[in-house]
Amino acid sequence: MIPDLYAALVAPFADFAFMRRALVGAVALSVGAGPIGVFLMLRRMSLTGDAMAHAILPGAAVGFLIAGLSLPAMTLGGLVAGVSVALLTGLVARATALREDAALAAFYLLSLALGVTLVSLKGSNVDLLHVLFGSVLALDDDALLLLCGVSTVTLFALALIYRPLALECVDPGFLGSVSRSGGAAHLVFLGLVVLCLVAGFQALGTLLAVGVMMLPAAAARFWTDSLAGMFVASITVGTLSSVAGLLGSYHFGVPAGPAIILAAGCLYLLSLALGLRGGVLWRLAPAPRHRTA
Amino acid sequence: MSAVLKLHDVTLGYDRHPAVHHIDGEIAEGALLAVVGPNGAGKSTLLKGLMGALKPLGGRIDRGALGRRDIAYLPQAAELDRSFPIEVFDLVAMGLWRRVGLFGGLRRADRERVAEALSAVGLEGFGRRAIGTLSGGQLQRALFARLLLQDAPVILLDEPFAAIDARTVADLLQIVARWHDERRTVIAVLHDMELVRRAFPETLLLARRPVAWGPTAEALKPERLLEARAMPEAFDDRAPLCGVHAA
Structure with a gap:
């Protein structure tokens, strides 16, 4: 029994360095992306992460065109593209009648089409698949350092802008009356979203990076009512998804990136069904006797 | 009694449409002022202008030595x-x-x-x-x-008593009265005319423009209220340009 469990759960990581690297990378990503996802969800911007993930593609593609599959070049390119789209979206939303969601949709679609065209000009389909779906099983030292560094920066930056960010969600009128920091905090936050997605596309690709951000956050909402609790729960779900996804990938021979996101999806469905805070099962259960006051 | 806020021909609004225009007046230190008027009269917009969150389309608001954090703001609960x-x-x-x-x-x-x-x-x-x-x-x-x-020292309240019960209104009014006793300036957007008549000595009646501003009994005379009710509610893209500046 125990040897079987060891072979199923521990041996893949104990025996293979690429699995250990993949685990460290995916967990590092979850630690930074989870709290970002929680704030995206609470700010009703859940699909913004998805749009941004598409938006960084042309930048990564330009980096790829210039330097091939180079981590710094593609990261820098992705960062520039993501921040540009975020700033342009903000500018259009403030200066014209177009709302932020429509402006973002326009820019990310433009970005995505441009990115795919650029990659197809030079690379093969294999290269394109790498950019779109990542290669979590081939993370080198530089990629691991990037993932850990980005998560560290994200957590510290989030701590710095935490107060205006939370207050802008719950009571923007009050924040506007005591401080002008709301706009700056929003921009820094969008920058962090881009940063996490750029780091994530190394491991999971542009299309899946947002999954490790939003699915754990959505699952966390079903387990706790406190913001700090949601951060912890989202990181926990992200970490469990990383472990489960990598093991699934190892044992069943499926691609690791999608396996991690599928695992996160399963944990989301589980939370949706069993979560103590509004899970479907608890809603169906007969109500306990009520109090008098 | 010194003025804590001075409005000089202030117009506030969005996208060239005034929510409220050409307000002139002074709010004295320690005033307890009710701002009343129909929906869309510019009451909340005026509060946003007073606290500095909205830049006037025209005119100017003089806040004297008041800093941003000297003005407390209660947004609408919604x-x-x-x-x-x-x-x-x-x-x-x-x-x-x-x-x-x-x-x-x-x-x-x-x-x-x-x-x-x-x-x-x-x-x-x-x-x-x-x-x-x-x-x-x-x-x-x-x-x-x-x-x-x-x-x-200055407190702006945007519909502080909307959709709450009489006991809570009474309790919160006591707090407002205490602020008034402490010589703080309180400006409240309200809809309950009886409450305004009972608890607020000064009233500004708005209908996109100041219809009346003064002692509550004067400002809330029936003919003034009728005048305010005649206000057009919607923005009109074909409305003629305001002639006050041209005059």
Whole structure:
């Protein structure tokens, strides 16, 4: 029994360095992306992460065109593209009648089409698949350092802008009356979203990076009512998804990136069904006797 | 009595459409002023202009020596996202923003002040409750506790008594009266004319423009109210340009 469990759960990581690297990378990503996802969800911007993930593609593609599959070049390119789209979206939303969601949709679609065209000009389909779906099983030292560094920066930056960010969600009128920091905090936050997605596309690709951000956050909402609790729960779900996804990938021979996101999806469905805070099962259960006051 | 806020031909609005235009007047230190008028009359917009969140389309607002944090603002309850996972204590503690700012922590004395403010509005023991579990009246009490902590010389209240019961209104009115006794300037957007007549000595009646501004009994005469009700409610893209400047 125990040897079987060891072979199923521990041996893949104990025996293979690429699995250990993949685990460290995916967990590092979850630690930074989870709290970002929680704030995206609470700010009703859940699909913004998805749009941004598409938006960084042309930048990564330009980096790829210039330097091939180079981590710094593609990261820098992705960062520039993501921040540009975020700033342009903000500018259009403030200066014209177009709302932020429509402006973002326009820019990310433009970005995505441009990115795919650029990659197809030079690379093969294999290269394109790498950019779109990542290669979590081939993370080198530089990629691991990037993932850990980005998560560290994200957590510290989030701590710095935490107060205006939370207050802008719950009571923007009050924040506007005591401080002008709301706009700056929003921009820094969008920058962090881009940063996490750029780091994530190394491991999971542009299309899946947002999954490790939003699915754990959505699952966390079903387990706790406190913001700090949601951060912890989202990181926990992200970490469990990383472990489960990598093991699934190892044992069943499926691609690791999608396996991690599928695992996160399963944990989301589980939370949706069993979560103590509004899970479907608890809603169906007969109500306990009520109090008098 | 010195003026704490001076409005010089102020026009406030959005995208060239005035929400309220050409207001001239002074708000005296220690005034207890009600701002009334139909929906869309520009009442909330005026408050946003007074606190500096909205730049006038024309004219100017003179705030004298008042800084941003000397003006406390109570937004409409509907503007709050009550599904956000924040506890009552943390929401109220934000009233200490002037001291703690973006990064400062709460000291023991601060926590005691928050507890005292909660107690003063009748919310003792509610600190650890999520704001989403509060009734409308309880939430309004919590927001008044935050105002108490802000300890500002000028207090702007946007529909502070909307959709809350008589007991809560009476309790909160006592707090407003205390502010008035302390010579703070209180400006409140209100809809309940009886309450205004009872508790607010001065009234500004708005209908996209100042219809009347003065002692409440004068400002709320029936003919003035009828005049205010005749105000066109919607923005009109084909409305002629305002002639006041050209005159």
